[in-house]
Amino acid sequence: MTNNSKITRLLTELESRRTRHLYRRTHIADSPQQPHMTIDGKPMLVFCSNDYLGLANHPDLISAFRQAANEYGVGSGAAHLVSGHSRPHQQLEEALAAFTGRERALLFSTGYMANLGIVNALLTNRNDLVYADRLNHASLVDAGLLSGAKMVRYPHNDMVSLGKRLRAQEADTALILTDGVFSMDGDVAPVKKLALLAREHDAWLMVDDAHGIGTLGETGAGLLEAEGLSQDDVPILMGTLGKALGTAGAFVAGSNDLIEYLIQTARTWIYTTAQPPAIAAATLASLKLVQSENWRREHLQALIKQFRTGATQLGLPLMPSATPIQPILIGSSEQAMHLSRKLEESGILVTAIRPPTVPPNTARLRVTFSAAHTAEDVERLLTALEKHY
Numbered sequence: 587m588t589n590n591s592k593i594t595r596l597l598t599e600l601e602s603r604r605t606r607h608l609y610r611r612t613h614i615a616d617s618p619q620q621p622h623m624t625i626d627g628k629p630m631l632v633f634c635s636n637d638y639l640g641l642a643n644h645p646d647l648i649s650a651f652r653q654a655a656n657e658y659g660v661g662s663g664a665a666h667l668v669s670g671h672s673r674p675h676q677q678l679e680e681a682l683a684a685f686t687g688r689e690r691a692l693l694f695s696t697g698y699m700a701n702l703g704i705v706n707a708l709l710t711n712r713n714d715l716v717y718a719d720r721l722n723h724a725s726l727v728d729a730g731l732l733s734g735a736k737m738v739r740y741p742h743n744d745m746v747s748l749g750k751r752l753r754a755q756e757a758d759t760a761l762i763l764t765d766g767v768f769s770m771d772g773d774v775a776p777v778k779k780l781a782l783l784a785r786e787h788d789a790w791l792m793v794d795d796a797h798g799i800g801t802l803g804e805t806g807a808g809l810l811e812a813e814g815l816s817q818d819d820v821p822i823l824m825g826t827l828g829k830a831l832g833t834a835g836a837f838v839a840g841s842n843d844l845i846e847y848l849i850q851t852a853r854t855w856i857y858t859t860a861q862p863p864a865i866a867a868a869t870l871a872s873l874k875l876v877q878s879e880n881w882r883r884e885h886l887q888a889l890i891k892q893f894r895t896g897a898t899q900l901g902l903p904l905m906p907s908a909t910p911i912q913p914i915l916i917g918s919s920e921q922a923m924h925l926s927r928k929l930e931e932s933g934i935l936v937t938a939i940r941p942p943t944v945p946p947n948t949a950r951l952r953v954t955f956s957a958a959h960t961a962e963d964v965e966r967l968l969t970a971l972e973k974h975y
């Protein structure tokens with residue numbers, strides 16, 4: 587293939603994405619993560635961040651970050667098994683284990699890498715089976731595909747179908763994979779039933795609670811805390827730090843044996859530079875606020891209620907979600923883009939989520955709330971939606 591024809595192929599794909607209203611672009615922020623931001627040079631009221639508790643720009647996190655940067659510098663310099671595992675990393679792993687009620691936790695640099703690393707460490711051949719909810723996050727899908735295990739996808743939250751699929755085949759190792767809170771829908775997985783099925787079929791159960799950690803449960807320990815599920819019920823809990831905890835990175839929590847095994851085998855943990863120690867120190871500060879400032883979750887719930895009541899009165903197609911992810915289902919990518927653009931013109935940023943992130947014909951505005959939003963912010967969103975929907 588000549589250079590020209592290679593580039594032509596790329597340009598054809600880009601053009602096709604444009605005509606199908608699937609083209610994506612970045613926005614440039616000139617302010618911290620918070621409801622009122624400067625984006626692309628304009629003031630914007632933002633309803634699409636995952637900073638659910640409003641901690642990304644909290645003074646306690648900034649001060650912990652600064653102090654650790656003074657003490658440890660900026661870069662971690664190496665992988666955890668080399669010289670990159672610092673005291674703040676160790677303290678954070680211990681704090682995360684205590685927070686989630688698990689024996690031990692292991693830090694990863696991102697949630698995407700955590701999912702790839704955990705799944706690929708556990709599944710090693712074609713006689714292994716991975717059972718994945720159809721609406722799982724892309725990183726779980728990719729983790730299953732990369733593992734080389736046979737991938738069985740079951741209809742969203744359909745436990746009868748999952749049960750049938752589990753009965754249909756024998757596996758060397760079986761792993762059930764699910765989002766805790768579904769990232770683009772906001773509903774939650776039936777984790778109690780999943781735990782029973784996993785036990786019945788001697789399968790591993792892994793819950794990716796990226797959006798539940800911080801937002802659900804009495805102390806913010808997520809969906810499994812809210813549902814009272816222990817390490818025995820759900821042996822693999824994965825959570826991210828870049829959303830409600832306001833920093834960056836991820837962790838897996840489980841038994842000491844599981845974590846030791848991952849330390850020896852999870853390639854995305856072994857062969858990568860540890861996250862900066864100052865991030866771990868900031869996350870420790872964040873964990874304290876998550877656990878002690880219950881008002882953040884209470885305020886979030888009040889905002890969600892206010893939005894759902896107002897949106898229902900306006901006849902907006904909401905989805906069945908009780909979490910800070912409150913999508914408005916539009917269907918066509920073109921219409922979702924149109925509405926997103928109109929809101930942007932009114933100074934409100936809500937991104938349109940389109941295929942392949944969501945299934946065909948289910949494009950949506952993924953509205954998210956933060957404890958830093960006010961009732962007036964929500965009112966402004968509702969007024970703009972009334973005008974433009």
Ligand SMILES: Cc1ncc(COP(=O)(O)O)c(C=O)c1O
Pocket residue numbers: 695696697698699701723725765769794796797826827828835836
């Ligand atoms: C459910 C879920 N899992 C994993 C990830 C990836 O986490 P990270 O952004 O830390 O890579 C995300 C989103 O980013 C997510 O929504």
